[in-house]
Amino acid sequence: MPAGSEVLKKYPFLRGAEELVxxxxxxxxxxxPRVLELAEKKIRYMxxxxxxxxxxxxxxxxxxxxxxxxxxxxxxxSRRLIRSYASALSRELEKELSTDSPDIYEEVxxxxxxxxxxxxxxxxxxxxDYLSLKGIDNEPDLLLPQLKVEHGVVYFQVNVFRKLISTVxxxxxxxxxxxxxxxxxxxxxxxxxxxxxxxxxxxxxKRRGEEVDISxxxxxxxxxxxxxxxxxxxxxxxxxxxxxxxxxxxxxxxxIDMSVDDVLKYFSHTPDYDEHIARYxxxxxAGQRGSGKKYSVPRCETLRTSGVCTCRQGLCQHMTHxxxxxxxxxxxxxxGDPNAGRDCAGSxx
Amino acid sequence: xxxxIVRAHFHEYYTGIDAEKLFVPDLPKREFGxxxxxxxxxxxxxxxxxxxxxxSYLMSIPISHVYSSTAIYRxxxxxxxxAKGWEGSDMVFEFDADHVKQLKDKxxxxxxxxxxxxxxxxxxxxxxxxxxxxxxDFGFSQNDISINFSGNRGxxxxxSSKPYLQLGQEGRRRLASYINGADLDVDLIYSKLxxxxxxxxxxxxxxxxxxxVAKAIxxxxxxxxxxxxxxxxxxxxxxxxxxxxxxxxxNTLHASTGMIVTPVRDLESFVPYEDALVPCDEEVRIRFxxxxxxxxxxxxxxxxxxxxxxxxxRVNRSVAVFLVLKGxxxxxN
Numbered sequence: 024m025p026a027g028s029e030v031l032k033k034y035p036f037l038r039g040a041e042e043l044v045x046x047x048x049x050x051x052x053x054x055x056p057r058v059l060e061l062a063e064k065k066i067r068y069m070x071x072x073x074x075x076x077x078x079x080x081x082x083x084x085x086x087x088x089x090x091x092x093x094x095x096x097x098x099x100x101s102r103r104l105i106r107s108y109a110s111a112l113s114r115e116l117e118k119e120l121s122t123d124s125p126d127i128y129e130e131v132x133x134x135x136x137x138x139x140x141x142x143x144x145x146x147x148x149x150x151x152d153y154l155s156l157k158g159i160d161n162e163p164d165l166l167l168p169q170l171k172v173e174h175g176v177v178y179f180q181v182n183v184f185r186k187l188i189s190t191v192x193x194x195x196x197x198x199x200x201x202x203x204x205x206x207x208x209x210x211x212x213x214x215x216x217x218x219x220x221x222x223x224x225x226x227x228x229k230r231r232g233e234e235v236d237i238s239x240x241x242x243x244x245x246x247x248x249x250x251x252x253x254x255x256x257x258x259x260x261x262x263x264x265x266x267x268x269x270x271x272x273x274x275x276x277x278x279i280d281m282s283v284d285d286v287l288k289y290f291s292h293t294p295d296y297d298e299h300i301a302r303y304x305x306x307x308x309a310g311q312r313g314s315g316k317k318y319s320v321p322r323c324e325t326l327r328t329s330g331v332c333t334c335r336q337g338l339c340q341h342m343t344h345x346x347x348x349x350x351x352x353x354x355x356x357x358x359g360d361p362n363a364g365r366d367c368a369g370s371x372x
Numbered sequence: 373x374x375x376x377i378v379r380a381h382f383h384e385y386y387t388g389i390d391a392e393k394l395f396v397p398d399l400p401k402r403e404f405g406x407x408x409x410x411x412x413x414x415x416x417x418x419x420x421x422x423x424x425x426x427x428s429y430l431m432s433i434p435i436s437h438v439y440s441s442t443a444i445y446r447x448x449x450x451x452x453x454x455a456k457g458w459e460g461s462d463m464v465f466e467f468d469a470d471h472v473k474q475l476k477d478k479x480x481x482x483x484x485x486x487x488x489x490x491x492x493x494x495x496x497x498x499x500x501x502x503x504x505x506x507x508x509d510f511g512f513s514q515n516d517i518s519i520n521f522s523g524n525r526g527x528x529x530x531x532s533s534k535p536y537l538q539l540g541q542e543g544r545r546r547l548a549s550y551i552n553g554a555d556l557d558v559d560l561i562y563s564k565l566x567x568x569x570x571x572x573x574x575x576x577x578x579x580x581x582x583x584x585v586a587k588a589i590x591x592x593x594x595x596x597x598x599x600x601x602x603x604x605x606x607x608x609x610x611x612x613x614x615x616x617x618x619x620x621x622x623n624t625l626h627a628s629t630g631m632i633v634t635p636v637r638d639l640e641s642f643v644p645y646e647d648a649l650v651p652c653d654e655e656v657r658i659r660f661x662x663x664x665x666x667x668x669x670x671x672x673x674x675x676x677x678x679x680x681x682x683x684x685x686r687v688n689r690s691v692a693v694f695l696v697l698k699g700x701x702x703x704x705n
Contacts, residue, residue, distance in 0.1 A: 150510055151535055154543030166555040167546050173579035175511020328541050330609055335555075 030127065031082035033119050035089035036192075037134045044087040049094050049207070053215040061088035062095055063219050069111035070104070072226045093196065097203035098212060099224040103231070105200040113193035120185045128184060135191045139184065145171070146184040153177040158194035160327060161340055162186060242279055246356060246364035248348035249334035250326060251275050253367075258293050267321075267329040270308070274320045275345055277309050320345055334367035377656055377703050378435065381630055381693045385650050386430040391423040393623040394430075397532060399423065401444035401459065405618045406436040409627045416618065419448040430624065437627045439618035442530075444537075453616060460537025463544065464619055465506075465551070466611040467498050468526035473606055480665050484525060484628070485698055487669050491644060497605050498527045499639055505551050505605070506531060509580060521634040521648050523626025528619055541613050548612050553581070553604035561585055561596055625650070630693035645671045649690040656692045658701040659684050666700065676700070 031040055052059050060077070065088055067073040079085040096108045120128060125141055132139050132146075137156065139148040150172070159165045164183055171178035179187060212220070244252070254268040264272075269290070276286045283305050290301050303312070310317030323342050326332040332339075342348050355363035396402065404426070405416035416439075420426040430438065441448065442464050446457030469475045470482070475490055486494075498519065506512045506529070516533040549555040564578075565586060578586070581603075588599035611617055620626065620633045631648040649672050660683055666676045672691035684704055687695075695701035 151539070151543075154539055154546055157542070160542070160546070163555075163557050163560075166557070167550040168553065168556040168581040169560055171578050171580050171582070172509045172550075173511075174508070324542070328545050328613065 032079060032085040033123070034116075034127075034131055034134070035082075035086040037130060040086045041090065043083050044090050047087055047090065049091075049098060049212045049216050051213065052091055052094075053213045055087065058084060058087040058091055059216065059219065062091035063223070065089070065092045066096055066108060066223055067226075069115070070107055070223070070227055070230075071111075072223065072230060093200055094203060094207075095216065095220050095223070097200040098207055098217075098220045099227070100204060101224060101227070102201070102204075104224065104227050105204065106197055107227075107231075109193045109196035109200065112196060113189040116192050117185050117189040120188065121182075125181050125184075128181075128188065132184075132188050132191075135188065135195055137188065137191055139179070142178070144181065146179045146181070148177050148179070150175045150177055156187075156191060158324070159187065159190050160324065161342070162190050163335070163340065165190060242276070242281060243353065243356070243364075246349060246352040247275070248342070248345040248352075249339060249367040250332055251345060253333040254331070255289055258289060261292055261294055263293050263295050265331070267326075267331045270318075271321055271326060271331055271345070273305050273308050274318050275349075277305070277317075278320050278346060279349065283309055283311070337366035339366050375703075377689065378630065378693050378696065381650065381652075381689060382435045382625055382627075383431070384652075385625055385632075386427065389427065389623065391427040394423045394426050394621065396440060396622060398444045399426070399440075401446070401448055403441040403443070403445060403448040403456070403616075403618065404621070405439040405441075406433060407439070407627075408434060408436055417449050417451045435627050438621045438624035440621040442617045442619055443615055458615065461615045461617070463531040463533075463536060463539070463547070464611055464617065465501055465529040465531075466522075466526065466608045466619075467494055467501070467529075467606070468522065468524075468608065469494055470525060471606055471608050472497065480669070481525070483665070483698070485666050485669060485700070486525060486644075487666075494526055495639055495642070498529060501529055501551065501605055501607065502639075504584070509550075510547070519636040519639060520620070520622055521631075521636055521642065521644055522620055523624075523631045523633040523648065524629050527636065527639075541615065544612050545609070548607060548609040550581070551605050551607055552609065553600055556581060556600060556604075558596060558600070561600075565589060565596065627697075629697055630690065645669075645694075646673070649688075649694070652688060652690045654689045655686040656689050657684060657686050657704045658692045658695060659704040660695070660701045661699065663700060671695065 031037060031043075047055065047058070052062075061079055061084060064073070064075060064077045068076050079088055092108075096105055099105070116131075120131065125146075128146065129139060129141055137148075138152045139146045153167070163169065165187055167177070170183070244255075247255070250268075251272055254264050254272050257264050257268075258272075272289060273286055276289065277283075283302065286305050287298065287301055290296055290305075291298070306312050308318045321329075321331075322344050323332060323339075326345070338348060338351060352364040400419060400421050402419065403416065404418040404420060405414050406418070407414045418429075420429065441461075443461040444459045446459060448456060450456045469486055469490055472494065474493060475481045475486075478490070480487060481490060502517060502519065506517055507514065512531055512533055516531055518530045518532070520528045520530065522528055546555075561582065564582065577583075584603045585596060585599045588602055589596065611619070622633055622635055624633050625631065626633060630650065631644070632650060634642075634644075634648040636642045660676075660680045663676045663681045664678045667678050669676050671694055672688050674687055674691050692701065692703070696703055
């Protein structure tokens with residue numbers, strides 16, 4: 024049973040909301056000009072491309088515009104745009120929640136698969152449900168040692184629970200949009216909608232500036248992510264480092280277009296270095312052997328799980344991928360930021 | 373000669389053991405692995421229908437370390453890990469003396485022979501893990517927790533809780549980081565405990581890390597960092613995170629000590645070098661090596677001392693096997 028009108032206008036993703044817009048897709052969106060207009064304006068406003076905000080008058084329009092805006096963002100094919108849009112929507116959700124009574128939080132959380140109950144002035148959740156939450160490890164306030172934990176129950180203060188909801192919301196949106204992006208067929212998009220998407224995409228790229236092409240720059244070691252710098256510093260001290268750390272360093276250096284010979288130099292200080300074996304392994308990672316598969320740099324989540332992540336401060340708190348850290352640090356340096364690439368600097372001096 | 377002593381020790385133990393002692397829940401769904409003492413090659417991807425077939429196998433093979441999986445599988449003997457059909461994994465928290473920061477650099481610990489104070493510390497850590505973290509904070513049931521002496525330098529604490537069987541690595545990492553304090557925001561603790569008198573209130577109202585630190589600080593006599601250090605436990609994160617881990621199977625013999633991987637019911641009264649030795653009436657003659665680093669350590673009622681170094685003596689065979697395998701004595705006919 025869909026929630027009431029005002030609630031759905033604020034939270035158009037609540038359970039049952041999609042029943043209101045069954046049949047709406049990018050193929051027939053132009054048959055609903057008001058929805059298309061609302062969706063386009065919403066994306067533009069949230070991405071900072073326009074200052075104009077348009078509010079839907081009824082819940083059906085609100086839900087339809089929200090759903091259409093996600094589909095349109097997915098159709099841009101830009102992961103960067105998708106992530107920016109998801110971040111903006113999650114910030115907006117946190118703000119909306121802060122103006123609402125905590126009584127509504129349970130329902131909002133449940134729509135995102137988060138099972139929790141309001142208990143006095145706190146929210147409580149079973150430890151197992153907490154441990155099963157995805158993608159909250161970049162938020163220090165949401166980590167278990169910072170929370171009240173007793174007999175298998177985790178407690179959250181209201182503001183922390185808001186943060187939890189918005190963090191899960193962001194991840195849910197990114198997953199949904201990336202999945203839509205993979206499944207979308209350009210041919211199935213109405214030309215008028217396609218035009219709107221192309222325009223948003225072009226303006227977003229222009230606003231954000233061109234992507235830093237890291238392969239065109241010489242490697243800047245001081246801007247490498249802290250984990251890569253740390254493990255390189257360990258090798259330079261003549262310490263054998265774990266397999267997963269070697270994998271990180273090698274794939275990272277290869278992905279910024281360093282040659283196998285240059286990558287080998289980084290490993291040559293380790294006590295167990297054998298050039299023949301090391302060359303074989305690095306060529307394999309570079310896709311120059313066997314199946315030709317080139318290995319990707321592990322994501323931050325994987326690095327944390329395998330114990331290879333060495334920094335959770337500064338920029339690293341918000342990072343999902345070591346290459347993203349490098350790209351952002353380069354952009355910061357180009358903009359004259361003296362602190363670019365200096366997170367956790369003490370750990371590898 | 374000494375090989376014969378050890379071989380006889382293992383053979384007689386497995387011949388005489390009540391097969392039921394080898395039982396673990398879901399035994400037919402567990403993968404087994406066997407490693408020879410030279411640790412060159414592990415034979416794995418084996419499974420056993422019941423404890424009797426496992427016992428028969430143990431009687432037929434050369435001396436080996438015996439492992440079974442923390443995981444249960446639809447097809448545990450399938451050699452392709454992806455085709456095994458993972459159904460879930462118990463959680464295992466491992467304390468080994470060589471991973472505990474206060475102990476790992478001690479010469480006797482490095483050579484694998486622990487003294488009374490080393491055991492006290494490991495037992496204290498194990499007790500705190502069970503009592504403070506697993507029962508207190510995480511709320512596991514006592515019935516789901518078992519403690520095994522590893523047969524050498526530490527303890528395995530196993531949580532077999534059905535709802536948690538399918539918990540993935542991300543969730544297990546959060547538990548590990550909680551126990552070892554890795555995700556702790558020290559600045560936040562400082563800011564909350566800065567005001568005088570707050571510690572007592574927080575100790576009562578903020579169960580979890582905040583309360584533990586507040587209690588340890590008391591009236592400000594201890595520093596926050598010291599308090600954290602005294603609370604955090606050095607569990608081996610890799611063991612907990614590895615969903616396909618093989619760990620020593622209960623009531624088998626550790627091939628580097630000849631001691632039993634023993635289920636521990638009363639941790640406080642458990643004395644590894646007494647209670648995990650194979651009961652045996654036979655005595656054999658051995659010649660002691662250099663015992664200086666181990667003076668005062670008692671094994672099966674025999675107190676090692678510098679004065680015994682180089683001497684011949686008849687000792688209980690289980691004690692002899694331990695000392696021979698640890699390189700502290702040689703068999704002497």
